[in-house]
Amino acid sequence: MELVCPAGTPAALRAAVDAGAHCVYCGFADDTNARNFPGLNFSRAELDSAVDYAHARGAKVLVAINTFPTAGNEGLWRSAVADAEAAGADAVILADPGLLAHAAEHHPDLRRHLSVQAAAANPDAINFYASAFGVRRVVLPRVLSVDEIAAINREIDVETEVFVFGGLCVMAEGRCSLSSYATGRSPNMNGVCSPPEHVDYSQEGGDSVARLGGFTIHRTHKGAAAPYPTLCKGCFTSEDKTGHVFEDAVSLDASALVPRLVNAGVTALKIEGRQRSRAYVAQIVRAFRAVTDALDAGRAPPALALARLSEGQAATTGAYAKTWR
Amino acid sequence: MQRDGKDLRIPVILSVPMQILPLWPVSAALDLLARSLLRAHPEILRRIDKYQNHHFVLDITDLPFILQLDPARAGLRAFRRGAAPAGDARIAGTFAAFLAMLHGVEDGDTLYFSGALQIEGDTSAVLALRNALDDAELDLSAEIASALPALSAPLRAALAPLERLTGLHLRRPAQEVY
Numbered sequence: 001m002e003l004v005c006p007a008g009t010p011a012a013l014r015a016a017v018d019a020g021a022h023c024v025y026c027g028f029a030d031d032t033n034a035r036n037f038p039g040l041n042f043s044r045a046e047l048d049s050a051v052d053y054a055h056a057r058g059a060k061v062l063v064a065i066n067t068f069p070t071a072g073n074e075g076l077w078r079s080a081v082a083d084a085e086a087a088g089a090d091a092v093i094l095a096d097p098g099l100l101a102h103a104a105e106h107h108p109d110l111r112r113h114l115s116v117q118a119a120a121a122n123p124d125a126i127n128f129y130a131s132a133f134g135v136r137r138v139v140l141p142r143v144l145s146v147d148e149i150a151a152i153n154r155e156i157d158v159e160t161e162v163f164v165f166g167g168l169c170v171m172a173e174g175r176c177s178l179s180s181y182a183t184g185r186s187p188n189m190n191g192v193c194s195p196p197e198h199v200d201y202s203q204e205g206g207d208s209v210a211r212l213g214g215f216t217i218h219r220t221h222k223g224a225a226a227p228y229p230t231l232c233k234g235c236f237t238s239e240d241k242t243g244h245v246f247e248d249a250v251s252l253d254a255s256a257l258v259p260r261l262v263n264a265g266v267t268a269l270k271i272e273g274r275q276r277s278r279a280y281v282a283q284i285v286r287a288f289r290a291v292t293d294a295l296d297a298g299r300a301p302p303a304l305a306l307a308r309l310s311e312g313q314a315a316t317t318g319a320y321a322k323t324w325r
Numbered sequence: 326m327q328r329d330g331k332d333l334r335i336p337v338i339l340s341v342p343m344q345i346l347p348l349w350p351v352s353a354a355l356d357l358l359a360r361s362l363l364r365a366h367p368e369i370l371r372r373i374d375k376y377q378n379h380h381f382v383l384d385i386t387d388l389p390f391i392l393q394l395d396p397a398r399a400g401l402r403a404f405r406r407g408a409a410p411a412g413d414a415r416i417a418g419t420f421a422a423f424l425a426m427l428h429g430v431e432d433g434d435t436l437y438f439s440g441a442l443q444i445e446g447d448t449s450a451v452l453a454l455r456n457a458l459d460d461a462e463l464d465l466s467a468e469i470a471s472a473l474p475a476l477s478a479p480l481r482a483a484l485a486p487l488e489r490l491t492g493l494h495l496r497r498p499a500q501e502v503y
Contacts, residue, residue: 009456011462039372039452039454040452196449197448201443202445203445277434277455278460278462279429279431310438
């Protein structure tokens with residue numbers, strides 16, 4: 001079982017490797033990256049050094065080039081693939097069919113993973129990406145149950161990777177434009193669900209208020225647990241009812257389900273959080289490495305207590321084991 | 326210590342004398358520190374990028390003064406509470422929370438989720454600063470010793486007792502403490 005861990009900065013990558021990551025994923029500091037936040041991500045030179053650091057310690061590096069190229073601007077995405085290969089990356093994580101075709105044709109020896117942004121959630125779609133573009137691994141969307149993942153794995157020949165901790169996307173990933181309605185930007189084209197330039201935090205009376213694009217997403221008492229202002233996890237009032245429309249302000253924690261995911265045929269466990277610090281990365285990676293080590297040794301995995309690190313300081317097993325409202 | 330730095334405050338034995346400190350030597354020392362630190366870690370300014378000209382208000386809630394960081398001019402100044410300029414972005418929390426975040430002991434988002442840190446103003450600028458400082462893997466005690474060599478020896482001698490007295494993470498842990 002492979003543990004695939006996030007790194008938003010070279011320091012976070014070193015923290016992940018030192019904490020026991022088998023694999024680290026990262027991206028360039030531009031629009032090719034679905035975690036395109038201020039102050040984050042890698043220059044070409046930083047990626048070169050990061051790959052050397054990881055390889056020297058037996059870890060792999062995957063480069064996420066997982067947004068969708070804009071017309072007339074494909075060169076930015078194509079050069080990102082070429083630069084990832086030149087740096088010695090072990091694979092690229094791609095979502096766009098055109099970019100996948102380009103990578104398959106021009107970089108045939110560079111391993112290709114299908115990003116969750118491609119939203120391939122059934123065997124037909126996955127087999128198409130495998131046969132058309134030589135995709136070797138698919139990152140499954142966070143909307144499938146464990147039984148559905150097992151059913152998919154029975155009908156495909158490529159590896160599957162699933163999210164086990166961190167931000168929980170409840171939409172068809174790569175298709176969601178919800179934030180565009182509030183901000184004019186979307187994760188698919190600009191790499192962020194809640195663009196920070198549209199996020200506003202303020203203290204009003206005894207409350208902490210978080211807004212996105214001028215819309216109030218959360219209002220919590222000062223000092224109480226507060227989440228990110230993400231539209232799909234916002235608290236809204238409609239007529240006389242106030243509540244979370246799509247999902248509560250929680251994060252995914254599927255640590256208790258790892259043995260079932262293994263039995264379902266999953267190859268790799270992914271931790272979300274390239275926007276988080278090196279402290280977060282080290283702590284989560286170390287905890288999940290204890291889980292994979294226990295399973296590899298035939299022991300029961302330890303129970304993890306990671307809720308305080310989660311958005312809203314609350315966790316869910318998401319669609320893996322959930323009865324939806 | 327409380328891991329989120331929410332309840333740990335600078336002891337009165339230290340905070341009361343700070344209230345009568347004149348601010349000019351504090352600002353002069355902070356300026357020296359900022360200049361030295363940014364010279365030693367040029368990648369910080371590269372990551373802060375277009376927010377270099379922003380003014381960041383660092384409201385360390387258990388200090389009697391408020392700090393304002395001006396990255397482009399490598400300036401760090403102290404202001405009396407009530408006399409501090411508004412700035413483009415404000416980050417507020419205890420000294421314990423700031424130190425734990427700076428030294429890679431605590432995650433900034435976790436501190437925010439728990440209410441130990443509050444931010445206001447330009448969120449993009451705050452993220453850029455937070456990410457730049459996190460990547461720099463700073464050790465504040467080492468940076469102070471480098472910026473103010475005269476303090477190096479007494480600082481080294483006082484560090485461990487001060488950490489015991491205050492419970493604060495005054496330096497980057499030699500080993501991960503998670």
